[in-house]
Amino acid sequence: MTLEIKNLTKQYNKQKTGLSDFSIRIDKGILGLLGPNGAGKSTLMKIIATISKPTGGTVFLNGEDIVKKPDTIRKTLGYLPQDFGVYPNLNAYEFLEYIAAMKGVGGSGLRKRIDMLLDGVNLTADAKRPIGSYSGGMKQRIGIAQTLLNDPKVLIFDEPTVGLDPEERVRFRELISEMASDAIVILSSHIVSDIETIADDVAIMKNGTLIDKAVPSELIRRIENRVFETSIAHSDLELFKAKHLVINTSRQVEKIQIRYISSSSEAEPGAKKVTAGLEDVYLFLTQSQH
Numbered sequence: 001m002t003l004e005i006k007n008l009t010k011q012y013n014k015q016k017t018g019l020s021d022f023s024i025r026i027d028k029g030i031l032g033l034l035g036p037n038g039a040g041k042s043t044l045m046k047i048i049a050t051i052s053k054p055t056g057g058t059v060f061l062n063g064e065d066i067v068k069k070p071d072t073i074r075k076t077l078g079y080l081p082q083d084f085g086v087y088p089n090l091n092a093y094e095f096l097e098y099i100a101a102m103k104g105v106g107g108s109g110l111r112k113r114i115d116m117l118l119d120g121v122n123l124t125a126d127a128k129r130p131i132g133s134y135s136g137g138m139k140q141r142i143g144i145a146q147t148l149l150n151d152p153k154v155l156i157f158d159e160p161t162v163g164l165d166p167e168e169r170v171r172f173r174e175l176i177s178e179m180a181s182d183a184i185v186i187l188s189s190h191i192v193s194d195i196e197t198i199a200d201d202v203a204i205m206k207n208g209t210l211i212d213k214a215v216p217s218e219l220i221r222r223i224e225n226r227v228f229e230t231s232i233a234h235s236d237l238e239l240f241k242a243k244h245l246v247i248n249t250s251r252q253v254e255k256i257q258i259r260y261i262s263s264s265s266e267a268e269p270g271a272k273k274v275t276a277g278l279e280d281v282y283l284f285l286t287q288s289q290h
């Protein structure tokens with residue numbers, strides 16, 4: 001399984017560019033997409049899911065052009081859109097049966113698969129209740145279950161953990177890791193720690209372009225030995241910001257506690273080096289003007 005994304009561009013209109021000459025190769029495993037609002041994550045995912053067509057470039061799945069031949073990917077695709085709508089009057093079981101019919105999934109194994117998926121997203125107890133009565137997190141979970149009906153080989157989750165409580169996040173991770181052993185899984189999130197714990201590879205996007213892609217530990221190495229914490233006077237903050245990338249501040253009575261990425265590996269007087277994390281690199285790559 002390989003997705004080869006080549007020079008993908010999506011020009012929505014004269015002013016709005018969703019993607020700009022975007023290229024990436026995606027192999028089996030879990031790829032996390034990180035990027036600020038408007039970076040182009042959803043645009044990219046919609047094009048791979050063949051919901052939207054690019055204005056330039058193309059996507060190959062195992063060498064087949066899926067922009068020209070969307071059916072090549074559709075039968076092996078599971079997709080959770082960012083704005084997943086549900087049918088409020090159907091219960092979870094009926095909804096999954098309906099989606100299965102649309103995907104052409106049927107046969108004697110379907111009942112068992114639906115039961116297994118409902119269990120996987122912890123909705124068995126609520127399966128007979130109309131989806132319209134579900135909480136936001138429960139709707140999100142039925143959306144996740146729906147992607148897995150057809151034993152997909154390409155799974156796309158646009159912000160799957162939105163609305164999930166910490167316990168459900170852990171369940172989601174387990175479910176996806178299980179499913180992902182033999183598939184390409186692409187997921188976006190604003191929660192860096194969610195991506196950090198689940199993704200094999202992380203791609204960081206901004207303004208419709210790819211800024212960096214690597215395994216998390218390699219990304220973190222880009223700023224190793226440059227993350228510090230210190231305490232400074234309130235009045236020094238602006239000066240400090242002009243010199244370094246301040247990524248976190250917490251106000252205290254007299255002083256202000258900050259975490260920053262230094263422009264060199266030298267510590268400011270009194271600052272102490274701390275272990276860098278994915279959140280630090282993410283902010284470094286998306287916020288600094290390098």
Ligand SMILES: Nc1ncnc2c1ncn2[C@@H]1O[C@H](COP(=O)(O)OP(=O)(O)OP(=O)(O)O)[C@@H](O)[C@H]1O
Nearest residue numbers: 012016017018035036037038039040041042043044
């Ligand atoms: N249907 C559309 N028409 C016009 N512009 C659009 C459309 N969809 C997205 N865009 C623009 O394309 C750019 C990328 O949007 P996209 O939704 O792909 O970003 P995103 O990374 O998913 O953001 P978010 O984190 O907010 O979900 C933004 O500038 C957005 O305004």
Ligand SMILES: [Mg+2]
Nearest residue numbers: 041042043082
């Ligand atoms: Mg989006």
